[in-house]
Amino acid sequence: MDVDTEMQSATAQGTEESKENEWVRINSNDGFSYLVRRKVAQTSGTMANMLDPNGGYAEAQTKICTVDERGIVTEKLVEYMCFKSHYQTVGPKEDIPVQEMQERIPPEIVLEVLLAADYHEM
Amino acid sequence: MIHVAPRILPRIRPLCGSQLIGIAQDAEAQRQPFLLLLIAAAADELCSSPPMASRYDARVPSLIFLCQRVAANNAEAITSLGSELSFHLVKPILERCGPDQLVRLEEASPHLMTDTPDIWREMCFQKYRLIAEEHYSPSDEPEDPDSWKNRYFFLQEAEIKRFEEVGSRIRSQRMEADERKKEREVRFTDRVPPPKRSRTGGWGGAPAQPKTLFQKTRTEASKIQKAFYNSKSIPPRQVGKTARVHATPDHSILPPIPSSIPSRVTVNTITLPRHPPPSGSSASSSSPASTTSRASPPSCQSSSFDMGSKVLPAISKPRPIPGKPAPPQRQSTRDYMTPLSNASSPPPSRSSTAPPLKSPGPIKKDPMASLFVPKHRAYSQRPHS
Numbered sequence: 001m002d003v004d005t006e007m008q009s010a011t012a013q014g015t016e017e018s019k020e021n022e023w024v025r026i027n028s029n030d031g032f033s034y035l036v037r038r039k040v041a042q043t044s045g046t047m048a049n050m051l052d053p054n055g056g057y058a059e060a061q062t063k064i065c066t067v068d069e070r071g072i073v074t075e076k077l078v079e080y081m082c083f084k085s086h087y088q089t090v091g092p093k094e095d096i097p098v099q100e101m102q103e104r105i106p107p108e109i110v111l112e113v114l115l116a117a118d119y120h121e122m
Numbered sequence: 123m124i125h126v127a128p129r130i131l132p133r134i135r136p137l138c139g140s141q142l143i144g145i146a147q148d149a150e151a152q153r154q155p156f157l158l159l160l161i162a163a164a165a166d167e168l169c170s171s172p173p174m175a176s177r178y179d180a181r182v183p184s185l186i187f188l189c190q191r192v193a194a195n196n197a198e199a200i201t202s203l204g205s206e207l208s209f210h211l212v213k214p215i216l217e218r219c220g221p222d223q224l225v226r227l228e229e230a231s232p233h234l235m236t237d238t239p240d241i242w243r244e245m246c247f248q249k250y251r252l253i254a255e256e257h258y259s260p261s262d263e264p265e266d267p268d269s270w271k272n273r274y275f276f277l278q279e280a281e282i283k284r285f286e287e288v289g290s291r292i293r294s295q296r297m298e299a300d301e302r303k304k305e306r307e308v309r310f311t312d313r314v315p316p317p318k319r320s321r322t323g324g325w326g327g328a329p330a331q332p333k334t335l336f337q338k339t340r341t342e343a344s345k346i347q348k349a350f351y352n353s354k355s356i357p358p359r360q361v362g363k364t365a366r367v368h369a370t371p372d373h374s375i376l377p378p379i380p381s382s383i384p385s386r387v388t389v390n391t392i393t394l395p396r397h398p399p400p401s402g403s404s405a406s407s408s409s410p411a412s413t414t415s416r417a418s419p420p421s422c423q424s425s426s427f428d429m430g431s432k433v434l435p436a437i438s439k440p441r442p443i444p445g446k447p448a449p450p451q452r453q454s455t456r457d458y459m460t461p462l463s464n465a466s467s468p469p470p471s472r473s474s475t476a477p478p479l480k481s482p483g484p485i486k487k488d489p490m491a492s493l494f495v496p497k498h499r500a501y502s503q504r505p506h507s
Binding site: 080 | 182206207
């Protein structure tokens with residue numbers, strides 16, 4: 001019996017980890033599509049909720065999030081999510097190139113990105 | 123109602139740091155997912171500011187924060203904020219606008235106007251602190267039509283007016299200083315400035331009629347004599363050598379001969395009929411007046427000289443008889459001399475047959491002679507002896 005629970009908990013953990021490494025799809029409203037790890041997608045609070053199988057959302061089944069923004073804006077969101085998820089886990093001794101990330105936001109779309117970032121809780 | 127399984131909970135973190143994150147990490151809170159979400163949402167709402175200390179997120183700023191930074195840096199390029207961005211999102215951008223830009227954005231997004239008075243108030247006190255503090259206090263809450271926005275523009279105009287006043291005052295001061303300097307500088311002109319003062323008191327201006335040559339020379343001669351009397355450097359002179367006649371007989375520089383010297387003239391003058399020289403009239407007219415400088419011509423004369431020509435007018439005049447007795451043999455000379463020298467200054471002469479005069483030329487009124495004879499003996503380069 002003990003071994004069973006152990007195995008169950010181990011599987012549960014494995015499932016969780018493997019789930020984290022699953023690919024999920026993020027679509028823009030003008031036909032662009034981005035594949036990211038679930039872990040990355042969960043940088044956004046909204047997306048994490050959408051993809052959560054325990055939530056009542058259809059996206060949890062399809063593993064596809066649709067962002068109501070143009071492709072260029074969506075791409076910037078994905079870029080930021082990758083940036084953040086990577087540097088979130090880095091040690092305290094390392095420098096985080098925040099300025100670089102900031103420079104990668106062109107002023108022409110900054111207001112749209114701002115609006116989207118606010119909506120997606122990132 | 124969102125239901126989130128506890129095991130997923132630790133993955134969800136507020137994207138920016140705040141004190142609420144501490145609550146989220148609490149094990150207790152983990153069992154209250156709804157509460158946690160509310161806290162997370164609230165934390166998200168509140169802090170789009172730079173992240174503070176937290177386990178993972180403190181060092182990675184939120185995308186909202188980065189976007190605000192970029193937009194604020196380019197605030198002047200923004201034409202409109204649209205209708206979807208809420209005030210708290212764009213507040214950092216509005217704070218970085220100029221007053222004109224702020225007005226434009228307000229008009230484009232009227233929903234922001236309810237929150238902008240604070241920004242206007244900050245602007246008033248930052249830009250026009252002195253005047254603003256005079257008129258208003260920061261804790262004011264003015265109502266329409268007065269508002270911090272209106273006050274800002276009122277202050278702006280007041281400031282412009284003050285600058286103009288000060289500027290014009292400085293300008294006028296500078297121009298006055300320039301004018302004063304100009305008056306004192308040297309200028310080209312062809313007009314004679316008015317004389318500062320009249321030459322001496324008592325002279326009414328130009329003389330009534332220009333002085334004749336005769337008068338001019340007389341005044342000059344008297345000046346020269348004064349100079350000579352006052353100067354001590356002139357050694358005593360032998361009268362004989364200085365017996366000199368110039369072309370114009372008035373230009374004599376001899377000191378006056380005191381009348382106490384007895385006359386020892388033994389000149390025998392023979393009058394020759396000659397036309398009176400032009401200067402004869404001057405000689406005669408000068409005779410009653412001049413008492414001093416006429417001494418030389420009558421002395422040491424011989425008949426061959428032109429002096430003879432001077433005798434004629436002298437003789438033709440009525441002769442005042444001098445008080446001094448004179449020997450008969452001298453009568454002619456006396457008579458001759460008197461009209462000329464007013465009977466008071468017969469020139470002393472050392473010898474009857476005087477050596478030839480040193481300057482026969484001037485007797486003939488030879489203008490050439492005066493070329494070589496200096497006008498004033500003081501300036502003569504001949505030896506003083």
